[in-house]
Amino acid sequence: MKRQIPIALVFVAGLLLVIQFFVPHPASEFFFTFATDWIIVIGILALPIGIFSLLRNTYMKGRSDSKERIYSIATFAGFFLMVVSGLPSGSREAGSLHMKFFQNLLVPAQATLFSMLAFYIASAAYRAFRMRTLLAGVLLITAFVVMLRLIPLPEPLSTWNSELVRWILAVPNMAAKRAIIIGVALGAITYSMKILLGIETAYMGRD
Amino acid sequence: MANGARAEERRWYDRLLVVDRRWIYLILALAVILPAIVPFDVSTGISTEVRRVYGFVDDLKPGEVVHIAIDYDPSTLAELHPMTEAILRQAFNRGARLIFTTLSQFGPAMAEEMITRVAAETGKKRGVDYTFLGYKPYPGITILAMGSNYRVPFPTDYYGTPVDSIPMMRDIHNFRNVKGVIALAGGNVADFWIQYGNAKYGVPLGLGVTGVMASDYYPYLQSGQIFGLIPGMKGAAEYELLAKRQGQGSRGMPYQMTTHLVILVFMVITNIAYLAQRAARKRAGEVRR
Amino acid sequence: MEPTWGALAWQGLAAIVTLGIFSFLAGDNPFYKIIERTWVGVTTGYWLMLLYHTSFHDKVWVNIVVQHKWWYILPTFLGLLMWLRLSRKLAWISRYALAFYIGISTGIYIPLAFKNFVFLQLEGAVRPISFDAAGINFVIALVGLTCSLSYFFFSKPHTGILGGMSKAGILTLMIGFGAGFGLTVMGRVALLVQRVIFLRDYSVNLFGKIF
Numbered sequence: 001m002k003r004q005i006p007i008a009l010v011f012v013a014g015l016l017l018v019i020q021f022f023v024p025h026p027a028s029e030f031f032f033t034f035a036t037d038w039i040i041v042i043g044i045l046a047l048p049i050g051i052f053s054l055l056r057n058t059y060m061k062g063r064s065d066s067k068e069r070i071y072s073i074a075t076f077a078g079f080f081l082m083v084v085s086g087l088p089s090g091s092r093e094a095g096s097l098h099m100k101f102f103q104n105l106l107v108p109a110q111a112t113l114f115s116m117l118a119f120y121i122a123s124a125a126y127r128a129f130r131m132r133t134l135l136a137g138v139l140l141i142t143a144f145v146v147m148l149r150l151i152p153l154p155e156p157l158s159t160w161n162s163e164l165v166r167w168i169l170a171v172p173n174m175a176a177k178r179a180i181i182i183g184v185a186l187g188a189i190t191y192s193m194k195i196l197l198g199i200e201t202a203y204m205g206r207d
Numbered sequence: 208m209a210n211g212a213r214a215e216e217r218r219w220y221d222r223l224l225v226v227d228r229r230w231i232y233l234i235l236a237l238a239v240i241l242p243a244i245v246p247f248d249v250s251t252g253i254s255t256e257v258r259r260v261y262g263f264v265d266d267l268k269p270g271e272v273v274h275i276a277i278d279y280d281p282s283t284l285a286e287l288h289p290m291t292e293a294i295l296r297q298a299f300n301r302g303a304r305l306i307f308t309t310l311s312q313f314g315p316a317m318a319e320e321m322i323t324r325v326a327a328e329t330g331k332k333r334g335v336d337y338t339f340l341g342y343k344p345y346p347g348i349t350i351l352a353m354g355s356n357y358r359v360p361f362p363t364d365y366y367g368t369p370v371d372s373i374p375m376m377r378d379i380h381n382f383r384n385v386k387g388v389i390a391l392a393g394g395n396v397a398d399f400w401i402q403y404g405n406a407k408y409g410v411p412l413g414l415g416v417t418g419v420m421a422s423d424y425y426p427y428l429q430s431g432q433i434f435g436l437i438p439g440m441k442g443a444a445e446y447e448l449l450a451k452r453q454g455q456g457s458r459g460m461p462y463q464m465t466t467h468l469v470i471l472v473f474m475v476i477t478n479i480a481y482l483a484q485r486a487a488r489k490r491a492g493e494v495r496r
Numbered sequence: 497m498e499p500t501w502g503a504l505a506w507q508g509l510a511a512i513v514t515l516g517i518f519s520f521l522a523g524d525n526p527f528y529k530i531i532e533r534t535w536v537g538v539t540t541g542y543w544l545m546l547l548y549h550t551s552f553h554d555k556v557w558v559n560i561v562v563q564h565k566w567w568y569i570l571p572t573f574l575g576l577l578m579w580l581r582l583s584r585k586l587a588w589i590s591r592y593a594l595a596f597y598i599g600i601s602t603g604i605y606i607p608l609a610f611k612n613f614v615f616l617q618l619e620g621a622v623r624p625i626s627f628d629a630a631g632i633n634f635v636i637a638l639v640g641l642t643c644s645l646s647y648f649f650f651s652k653p654h655t656g657i658l659g660g661m662s663k664a665g666i667l668t669l670m671i672g673f674g675a676g677f678g679l680t681v682m683g684r685v686a687l688l689v690q691r692v693i694f695l696r697d698y699s700v701n702l703f704g705k706i707f
Contacts, residue, residue, distance in 0.1 A: 002588040006595035013596055017603025033355040035600050036348050038571040040360055042597055043345045044551045045575025049582065051540050058536075071533040078537025079544075086545030089367065094320045100506055102316045102542060108510040109535035110281040110313065111691060112517035118466070118688035119521055121681055122235045123228045126473040130481045135670050142674025144474060147681055150441065150460070150467045152249055162252050168675050169425055171633045175640030176672025178426040178617055179665070183648045185613030192602045192609075203598055204591050205581075232521050239688055243696040285690030286683060312543050315550070341550045351604065363554045406612035418683025422676040429637075430620025432612070438679065440686035455693070462689040463682065470681060 007198040014196040055079065078105075142168060218487065220480035231473065238469040242461040249460040256428060257445040259435030260413040263387060264294060269302030272385045274410075276400065277321075278346065279393030280313035283417050287391045289443035289456035290415045292321060294389060297450050299329040304375055305337040306357070306385065310346035310396050319365065334373045341365030347399040354382050354408040387411035387434070397424065405432050415442065499701050511698050514691055640668040 017035065020028045055076070062072025081101060085091060091098035131137040149165045152158065194200035267273065275294065279287045298305055309318045322339055331337055340361040343349040352359040357380065358370050370376050378384065388410050390400040397414055405412045411434055414424060418439030427433045437446055440463060443456030499507070516531040559568040574593040580586040621641050625631050646658055647665030654662045 002591070006591040009592065009595035010599035010602070013599025014603035014606075017600055018607055020603075021607040029355065033352070033359055035604075036352040036355065037359050038574075039348050039597060039600055040343060040345060040352060040551075041555055041568060041571035042575040042578070042593060043348070044547060044555055045572060046578040046593070046597075047344055047547060048544065049579060051544050052582070054536070054540055071529055074530050074533040075537035075540075078534040079541040080537075082538050082541025083545060086541065086549075089549065091545070092316070092319065092365065092549060094323055098542075098545070099316055099320070101538065103320070104506045104510040105513060106313065106535065106538045106542060107281040107284070107317065108513040108691075108694070109517060109531060110539070111284060111687065112514045113532070113535075114282040115285070115684075115687035115691045116517070116521065118239075118684040119232045119235055121684045122466075122470050122473060123231045125470050125681070126226070126231050126477050127228070129474055129477065131478050132481075135666060138667060138670040139674040139677070140474070140478070142671045143677040143681075144471065146675050146678025147467050147471055149678075150249075150463050150682065151471070152464065158252075165675075166254065167633070168671060169422060170429070171637050172640050172668050172671040173422050173675040174425040174429055175637040176644050176669045177423050178429075178621060178637075178641050179644030179648065179669070180672075181423075181426055181613050182617055182645065185609050189606055189609050189614075192606050195598060196602050196606070203594065205587065229522075239685075239692050243692055282687070285686045312546065313539065315546060316542075342546060343551055343555075344547070347604075348601070361554075362558065365550060367549075367554070402608050402612045406608055406616065418679040418681075418686060419676075421679045421683075422672065426617060426620065430616050432616055432620075439683050440689070441682060455690070458693065459686060459689045462692065463685055466685045466688070467681065470685075 003201065003204065006204060007201065011196060011198060018196075218484075220483040220487070223476060223480035224484060235466060235469055238465040239462055241465050247461050249464050251441065251444050251448055251457070251460060253445045253448060254442075256436040256438070257442050258449065260294075260389065260415070260437055261297075261435075261446060261449045263411075263413055263434060264297050264301065264303075264389070267298060267301040267303040267386065270304060272304045272306065272379060273298055274306045274308070274382070274385045274388040276388060276390040276392070276396070277307060277309045277314055277318040278311045278390060278396040278400075279417075280311045281317065283393030284317060285455075285459070286417045286439045286443065287393055287415060288317070288321070289440065289454045289459075290437050290446050291391045292325060293443065293446045293450050293452065293454055293456070294391075294415070295321065295325045296329065296452070299325065299331050299336070306376075306379065307337065307339045308349075308353070308361070309342050310349055310399075311393065312342065312344070315342045315365065334368070335375055338370075338373055338375050339365045340370070346396045347403055350399050350403040351407065354404065354410075356381050382408045382410040385410065387413065389413045389415065391415040391437075392420075393417055394420075401427055401432055413437075499705065501705070504698075504702055504705060507698050507701070511695060514695060518691075639664070644668050 013035075016031070020032050058072045058075045062069045082098065085096070085098040085101060088096075088098075090096060093099065129140055129143075131140055145161065146165050146168065148161055153161060191200065195203070264273070275291075275298070277287075277291055295305070307318060307322055309315045319339060322337065326333065326337060333339070340357065341364060343360045349360045353361075357376070361370055363369050364373060382388070382404065388400065388404055390397060390404075390412065392400065392414065393416075397416055397420065400412055400414070404410050412432070413435040414427075414433050415437035416424060416439070418441075421436070421438030421442075424433065424436055428436050437443065440456055440459050443454070444460050445456075447454045447457045513531055513535075516527050519525055520528040556568065556572055559565045560572065574596060577593040578590050580590040621638055623634060625635060643661045643663075643665035645665070647654075647662040647669065649658070649662075652658055
């Protein structure tokens with residue numbers, strides 16, 4: 001009841017969708033549309049669980065740790081700010097208070113958080129990117145050549161470098177990335193088959 | 208005393224290899240600020256993959272429908288916003304009708320702002336020249352559902368207007384009614400577009416991606432699963448050059464140049480120091496032996 | 497067009513947020529933490545409202561309450577079942593909804609992954625050979641692909657021919673990773689550049705307005 005029915009459900013639903021792929025009949029198409037539509041509805045109702053969990057954890061942390069309290073309050077303040085300003089139906093259009101908070105609070109914070117990666121990658125390039133072995137050397141030289149493309153060089157060096165980068169991206173890089181794509185896909189397909197056949201059940205959690 | 212003796216033993220290469228990270232941050236900060244104080248221009252070559260996306264949009268005839276997927280959030284807007292704006296402007300100027308979606312949860316507000324602004328600047332009307340369908344979660348499933356019918360995931364547009372009552376959408380049902388999709392993606396949504404949009408429904412697909420992602424999409428370019436690729440800020444600058452209108456992509460290139468130069472110098476210095484240290488250690492080992 | 501004081505005030509908030517986040521580079525501090533945690537709340541609130549307006553309203557509320565499409569009650573019920581994951585005793589019931597979701601997703605994924613990631617990629621890799629630059633590049637790519645794949649083949653020890661091939665494979669992979677790193681630097685720097693340009697423009701606008 002707790003495990004067998006979900007395993008059977010996964011198998012039946014999955015098998016039907018696999019068969020559907022090979023049967024271009026209107027009935028099969030109808031079933032496909034129906035399935036995707038239902039999945040979207042299920043997902044819409046499931047996603048707020050994550051939001052609820054985050055708020056619950058923030059509350060618990062704020063309650064148990066006095067040093068963290070002010071930061072938990074900040075999280076709740078930000079949350080309610082967006083919820084209250086976002087309730088009116090016109091709040092999604094440019095110029096609304098909700099959008100102003102989005103543009104001037106959410107956007108700069110998120111963009112800046114990720115922009116700091118530039119400092120970390122520069123630090124990594126300095127502190128860790130060393131020619132310790134032949135393979136590390138190949139990686140380093142390739143990265144160097146690709147980065148050099150953004151520096152204006154005197155002709156014909158600039159053209160040679162651009163051509164070399166184009167070749168690197170389109171030939172050896174393409175071959176390497178294709179091997180990764182195929183390798184990862186074969187692994188993911190095997191894993192999916194195991195889920196479908198009920199061999200892999202980690203998604204269910206523990207009893 | 209012993210510490211002092213050890214400090215004396217430290218050579219230039221030892222000191223270079225353990226430099227404090229804050230010095231690196233400071234030098235990088237100075238490099239990125241420099242073009243803001245002393246502006247200059249940087250020339251850019253144009254790659255075939257960017258030219259192909261530009262050519263696709265340039266070949267659009269008035270009334271033809273293109274789906275533009277704005278699938279990124281503020282964390283990647285620096286790279287993708289400039290190319291999105293250039294494509295939007297070009298497509299509107301060609302008289303194409305555009306369908307917009309955004310499958311990234313923090314993307315809709317940014318997308319709405321840009322679409323409304325560029326449409327106003329080019330004199331285009333909502334519901335007639337373009338439709339912004341908005342956001343739905345689960346990009347893979349949403350793309351599959353759009354392939355069946357746009358109305359399945361999007362019964363209404365972003366503003367709550369039923370899709371059936373939008374004049375432009377009357378004769379548009381699914382990917383068969385669009386000339387192609389251009390997905391500006393800041394994450395694995397690009398893979399979903401390839402797998403579910405192109406492989407399942409065969410819709411022609413062009414991609415604009417971040418620099419981090421760019422090298423991963425060359426296999427799809429070679430196999431013809433995507434017709435073109437705009438990689439990161441440089442790709443955006445190339446597109447702006449083709450469109451003959453400077454934007455944020457071209458504006459960012461001098462900054463890219465100075466910071467790249469600094470990072471390249473970092474790489475050279477640290478490797479010279481490393482090789483010198485290794486050679487010294489080797490020599491010391493030989494003497495001891 | 498000269499910006500208004502209102503616009504400058506809003507941009508001022510964005511500038512404070514930007515500088516506050518950057519302050520982390522000097523070390524963790526309360527200013528950074530307050531802004532970061534506020535951002536967490538803001539993103540959560542924004543997403544909840546977005547889900548409500550553009551997803552729940554048109555896909556659930558309108559379908560069931562306004563248009564009386566009663567069959568939508570079943571996926572809605574399955575979606576609500578997911579919430580039982582929060583209960584230790586009843587968490588197992590949520591598996592029914594999860595199973596439906598995983599079954600459909602997996603069933604869709606398997607044939608399309610085969611087609612997209614394996615068949616179409618192999619089709620791209622195997623093409624007629626010509627005796628020009630493109631043909632030579634094609635052969636190099638094919639050899640690179642075969643060797644890289646052999647590096648991932650762990651069912652046999654990497655000795656002899658397989659050993660040589662896997663060495664060539666790792667070399668190809670390193671070139672790929674090097675190219676990836678080079679472009680990653682461009683990507684990361686672009687994010688920083690955009691913030692610097694924003695701060696520059698804001699300073700110019702602000703000082704232009706004041707003086």
